[in-house]
Amino acid sequence: MNLDFRNTNALWCSVAAETLARAGVRHAVISPGSRNTPLTLALVAHPDIETIPVLDERSAGFFGLGLAKRTGVPVILLCTSGSAGAHYLPALIEAKESGVPLIAITADRPPELRDCASGQTVDQQKLFGGYVGFFHELAVPEARVELLQYLRQTLRHAVERARSGGPVHLNAPFRDPLVPVVDGTAQGLAAAVDWARFFALPPIPPQAHPREQMFDRDFAAAPGVIVCGAGWGEEVETVFWAERLGWPILADALSPLRFRGAGGRAVIAAYDAILRDPRAAQALRPKSVLILGEIPTSKPLRAWLTQADADTIQIGRTVENRDGRHGRTLRIAVGAATVNRWTLPHGVTPQPEWLAAWTRAEAAAQAVLAGAGDLTGFEGGFTRALARTLRRGQALFVASSMPVRDLESFAPARGDGPAVYANRGANGIDGTLSTALGLAHGGVPTVLLTGDLAFLHDTNGLLSAAKLQGSLTVVLINNAGGGIFGHLPIAGFNPPFEEYWATPQRVDFARLCTAYGVPHEGVGSAVDLATRLEALVGVPGLRVLEVRTDRARDVEMRRDVLARAATAVGEAFG
Numbered sequence: 001m002n003l004d005f006r007n008t009n010a011l012w013c014s015v016a017a018e019t020l021a022r023a024g025v026r027h028a029v030i031s032p033g034s035r036n037t038p039l040t041l042a043l044v045a046h047p048d049i050e051t052i053p054v055l056d057e058r059s060a061g062f063f064g065l066g067l068a069k070r071t072g073v074p075v076i077l078l079c080t081s082g083s084a085g086a087h088y089l090p091a092l093i094e095a096k097e098s099g100v101p102l103i104a105i106t107a108d109r110p111p112e113l114r115d116c117a118s119g120q121t122v123d124q125q126k127l128f129g130g131y132v133g134f135f136h137e138l139a140v141p142e143a144r145v146e147l148l149q150y151l152r153q154t155l156r157h158a159v160e161r162a163r164s165g166g167p168v169h170l171n172a173p174f175r176d177p178l179v180p181v182v183d184g185t186a187q188g189l190a191a192a193v194d195w196a197r198f199f200a201l202p203p204i205p206p207q208a209h210p211r212e213q214m215f216d217r218d219f220a221a222a223p224g225v226i227v228c229g230a231g232w233g234e235e236v237e238t239v240f241w242a243e244r245l246g247w248p249i250l251a252d253a254l255s256p257l258r259f260r261g262a263g264g265r266a267v268i269a270a271y272d273a274i275l276r277d278p279r280a281a282q283a284l285r286p287k288s289v290l291i292l293g294e295i296p297t298s299k300p301l302r303a304w305l306t307q308a309d310a311d312t313i314q315i316g317r318t319v320e321n322r323d324g325r326h327g328r329t330l331r332i333a334v335g336a337a338t339v340n341r342w343t344l345p346h347g348v349t350p351q352p353e354w355l356a357a358w359t360r361a362e363a364a365a366q367a368v369l370a371g372a373g374d375l376t377g378f379e380g381g382f383t384r385a386l387a388r389t390l391r392r393g394q395a396l397f398v399a400s401s402m403p404v405r406d407l408e409s410f411a412p413a414r415g416d417g418p419a420v421y422a423n424r425g426a427n428g429i430d431g432t433l434s435t436a437l438g439l440a441h442g443g444v445p446t447v448l449l450t451g452d453l454a455f456l457h458d459t460n461g462l463l464s465a466a467k468l469q470g471s472l473t474v475v476l477i478n479n480a481g482g483g484i485f486g487h488l489p490i491a492g493f494n495p496p497f498e499e500y501w502a503t504p505q506r507v508d509f510a511r512l513c514t515a516y517g518v519p520h521e522g523v524g525s526a527v528d529l530a531t532r533l534e535a536l537v538g539v540p541g542l543r544v545l546e547v548r549t550d551r552a553r554d555v556e557m558r559r560d561v562l563a564r565a566a567t568a569v570g571e572a573f574g
Contacts (some may be wrong), residue, residue: 001015001018001195001196001199002014002018002045002046002047003015003018003044003190003195004041004042004180005186005187005189006180006181006182006183006186006187007177007180007181007184007185007186008141008142008143008178008185008186009038009141009175009178009180010041010042010075010124010172010180011141011148011189012038012141012142012143012148012151013038013039013042013043013141013187014042014043014045014046015151015152016042016151016155016158016467017039017042017043017045017046017049017547018046018199019151019152019156019199020043020049020076020155020159020568021046021048021049022201023155023156023353024074024159024163024436025073025074025075025076025103025159025181026049026050026063026071026073026075027049027050027051027067027076027309028043028046028049028050028051028052028075028076028077028078029051029052029054029060029063029064029067029077029078029163029371029438030043030051030052030054030059030060030078030079031053031054031056031057031074031077031079031080031084031086032053032055032080033079033080033081033084034080034120034178035076035080035107035108035109035120035174035178036079036080036081036105036107036172036174037079037174037178037179038174038178038179038180039076039078039107039158039172039174040281041179041180041197042074043078046322048234049076050442052303052441052467053466054434054463054464054467055460055463056087057077057079057084057085057086057088057092057461058087058088058089058430058431058434058460059088059431059434059460059461059463059464060077060079060088060093060434060460061077061087061088061089061090061091061102061104061127061221061431062090062091062094062423062431062432062434062435062438062458062461063431063434063435063437063438063441063461063464064076064077064091064102064438064479065094065100065209065423065431065434065438066094066397066421066434066436066437066438066439066441067089067436067437067438067439067441067442068095068100068101068437068439068445069100069140069192069415069435070395070421070438070439070442072101073101073136073163074101074102074103074159074163075101075102075103076105077091077102077103077104078105078107079104079106079107080107080120081106081107081108081109081121081122081124081458082120082121082122083122083125084106085104085106085124086127086129087326088104088106088455089126089127089128089131089518090428090430091103091430091431092128092131092132092169092432093131093168093190093425093426093428094423094426094428094430094431095166095167095168095425096131096132096133096425097425097426098167098229098230098231098423098424098425098426099165099166099231099317099425100165100166100167100226100425101162101165101166101167101314101319101367102162102166102167102168102327103158103159103161103162103168103169103170104128104132104168104169104170105165105169105170105171105172105337106124106169106170106171106172107172107173107174108124108137108171108173108174109173110173110174110175111173111401117305123563124564125137125171126169127169127171128167128169129439129446130166131167132162132166132168132169133162133167134157134158134161134162134168134169134548135165135168135169135171136154136156136168136169136170136171137170137171137172137173138151138171138172138173139151140173140174140175141174141175142190142554143185143186143352144165145189145192145193145211146321147244149198151180152198152199152201154170155170155342156201158170159421162345164318165317165318167317167484174385177218189549198456200276201448203442204499205244205290205408207390208477208484214538215288215290215313215345215480216345216347217345217346217347218462219288219289219311219313219351220245220344220345220348220531220549221345221348222286222287222288222311223247223287223288223290223351223354224241224245224247224286224287224288224289224290224310224497225247225248225249225250225285225286225288225289225290226238226241226245226248226250226254226291226292227250227251227289227291227292227295227296227301227305227383228246228249228251228255228256228257228258228292228293229253229254229255229290229291229292229293229294230252230254230255230293230294230297230422230424231294231316231317232255232256232292232293232315232336233255233458236256237339238261239241239257239261239266239267241290241344241475242266243266243350244344244348244350245348245350246349246350246351246352246354246355246561247266247290247425247431248266248267248268248354248355248358248359249266249267249268249357250260250268250271250301251268251269251413251487252293252294252296252298253265253296253387253404253407253411253420254294254296254299254404254408254421254422254424255420255422256360256419257413258411258413258414258417258420259293259387259390259396259411259413259414259417259418259419259420260294260392260414260415260417260418260419261413261415262494263289265369266355266481267413268358268361268362268413268478269362269366269411269412269413270361270362270365270366270369270452271298271300271301271414272298272300272301272408272409272562272566273365273368273369273409273562273565273569274361274362274365274565274569275298275300275301275303275304276300276562276563276565276566277566277567277569277570278569278570279570280361280566280569280573280574281300281304281307283357283573284357284358284361285304285307285308285310286308286310287308287310288309288310288311288312289305289308289310289311290312290313290315291312291313291315291323291329292314292315292336292339292435292499293315293316294316294322294424295314295323295324295325296408297404297405297408297424298405298408298409298507301326302325303328304320305325306325306327307522309327309328310327310328310454311328312327312328312329312330313329313330313332314329314331314332315331315332315334315339316332316333316397317333317334317335318332318333320422323324331422331495331550343571344451357573360572361569361572361573362574363572364565364568364569364572365565365566365568365569366412367568368561368564368565368568369384369409369410369412369561369565370412372410372561373385373526373527374382375483375557375561376523376525377548377549377550377553378410378526378549378554378558378561379402379406379477379479379483379547379549379554379558380406380410380558380561381405381410381526382475382477382526382529382547382549383403383407383411383449384410384411384412384526384535385526385527385529385530386447386449386475386529386530387407387411387417388411388530389408389534390411390415390417390420390447390528390537391416391417392416392417392418392531393417393418393444393445394417394418394419394444394445394447394538395419395420395421395436395439395440395443395444395445395446395447396419396420396424396446396447396448396449397420397421397432397439397446397447397448397449398420398421398422398431398448398450399422399429399448399449399450399454399455399484400422400423400424400427400428400429400454401429401451401453401454401482401484402451402477402483402484402506403449403450403451403454403477404422404424405488406419407420407449407557409558409562418447419444419508420486422441423435428459429451429453429454429457430458430562431458431461432448432450432454432455432457432458432461433448433450433454433455433458433459433461433462433474434458434460434464435475435497436448436450436459436461436472436519437461437464437465437467437468437472437542438520440468440472440529441468441469441470441472442470443468443470443471444470445471445473445537445538446470446473447472447473447474447475447476447533448472448474449475449477450474450475450476450477451476451478451479451482451503452476452477452478452479452480452481452505452507452509453481454481455474455567456505456507459512462512462513462516462518462542463516465516465517465518465541465542466517468541468542470540471537471539471540471541472541472542472543473533473537473539473545474542474543474544474545475523475529475533475534475545475547476509476544476545476546477504477547477549478509478546478548478549479548479549479551479554480504480505480506480551481498481502481503481504481505481551482501482502482503483549483551483554483555485497485501485502485541485559486502486551486552486554486555487555488501491555493513502551509544509546510522510546513544518542518543518544518546519542519543519544520546521539521543521544521545521546522545522546522547523545523546523547529545531545534562543569
């Protein structure tokens with residue numbers, strides 16, 4: 001126990017740090033400032049909480065997001081008063097939409113210094129609106145036992161709310177003195193309180209769900225599919241269900257099943273290409289759908305599920321509506337560990353011909369997709385090479401826009417691949433590099449697959465490179481603009497398209513990296529990329545591998561490859 005009795009703020013904040021640590025918090029990302037001084041000192045002094053200083057609050061928010069994604073444990077974000085906290089908003093939006101536990105603590109002036117033109121003071125009440133699941137303004141610190149008990153309870157509740165899936169916001173006002181000068185206001189409590197008993201609280205209980213059986217026999221007996229998306233962390237039991245039911249698993253690239261599942265014939269990776277063929281889409285239409293986690297990005301998959309209008313059960317960690325198709329969906333909010341204890345209906349007979357049809361389609365599509373790496377300068381080929389190279393014990397963070405879509409379209413199923421992460425709650429490119437740095441910090445060797453615009457959108461993240469305790473290799477796909485927009489109808493409207501949608505850029509990334517002291521090298525082919533990844537993944541620090549591609553040519557190549565894969569599937573159903 002590390003309590004500081006030098007003054008009221010010091011005691012208050014050391015009790016806060018001890019409470020957070022005992023509630024399981026292990027990381028705090030702190031941006032510099034004056035008003036947050038007491039809490040910064042307390043968190044830095046606590047032996048069980050690692051503190052990481054990050055200059056820019058926007059980058060800090062995403063760095064904390066990456067840490068929380070990796071650990072699943074609430075991460076503290078701490079900043080000073082004024083406009084500083086506003087820069088957390090993009091990260092908190094992503095945390096809310098993807099259910100990541102963050103606790104944003106914004107230091108503030110006390111009430112008597114508000115609304116009177118006091119410096120660095122804005123209205124911080126409910127600063128983040130509906131993007132946090134819980135907001136509370138802490139009391140101004142007082143050296144009274146009943147107020148310290150209130151602080152203890154409030155912070156434990158904040159951790160519980162964050163653990164339930166999403167961010168919370170605590171506004172923390174402080175009066176001077178902000179530094180721990182001895183003033184006699186708190187020393188009397190050192191011996192007056194049984195501090196061991198004060199902190200001897202029951203552990204925060206895990207969430208439970210009373211349900212014992214996943215679904216009824218009629219649902220299980222129909223031809224069905226299991227769609228595994230982001231947010232589903234257990235894979236072995238899912239494979240077992242599929243074998244019992246005779247259902248295929250349509251595994252998104254963000255689901256552990258794509259890279260770390262059984263790698264068997266039940267896992268379908270090429271559904272995006274398969275469902276582009278009308279014959280296959282009709283022949284494989286399900287009557288029951290089980291969705292684990294989020295619905296994948298693939299537009300063909302989403303359209304096919306909508307048209308099927310099948311009885312659907314979606315399982316996720318939050319109670320929020322996560323079915324943008326507005327289908328006939330029952331949502332069950334529960335964690336994967338609980339679901340794994342549920343039983344399946346008795347007497348269900350697998351349907352081998354149903355699974356065989358899916359397997360035939362997968363083989364036909366993969367025969368075409370396997371050649372993507374042989375196409376010179378094709379982004380999908382680089383992505384497939386990366387997906388085949390990384391292995392268990394490593395992590396892949398993939399940016400939004402084309403990288404995550406290429407990973408979904410071109411990464412094959414395997415059983416010994418990396419853990420995969422992405423910011424797909426809000427689907428934005430905000431904070432991509434900073435999130436990857438947070439994910440890699442203290443974790444396994446990590447690779448970031450990103451486009452040039454997502455990288456440029458977060459170049460402030462490079463300031464955190466020196467703080468990284470781990471290995472992050474950035475694979476930067478540089479097509480001099482926004483490649484995803486070339487797949488939209490607006491692409492045919494020039495001249496405004498190129499300037500306002502494609503957003504061309506001419507940045508010299510080698511020089512940019514040099515300015516931050518980050519190693520950079522160019523990579524010319526998919527084979528070269530695999531070779532460099534084998535050599536560099538795991539090397540401490542941050543480095544950038546830049547792949548240059550032709551944006552317009554790549555759009556045509558991607559359409560051609562996916563069309564040929566769909567044609568091959570259609571012929572298999574001839």
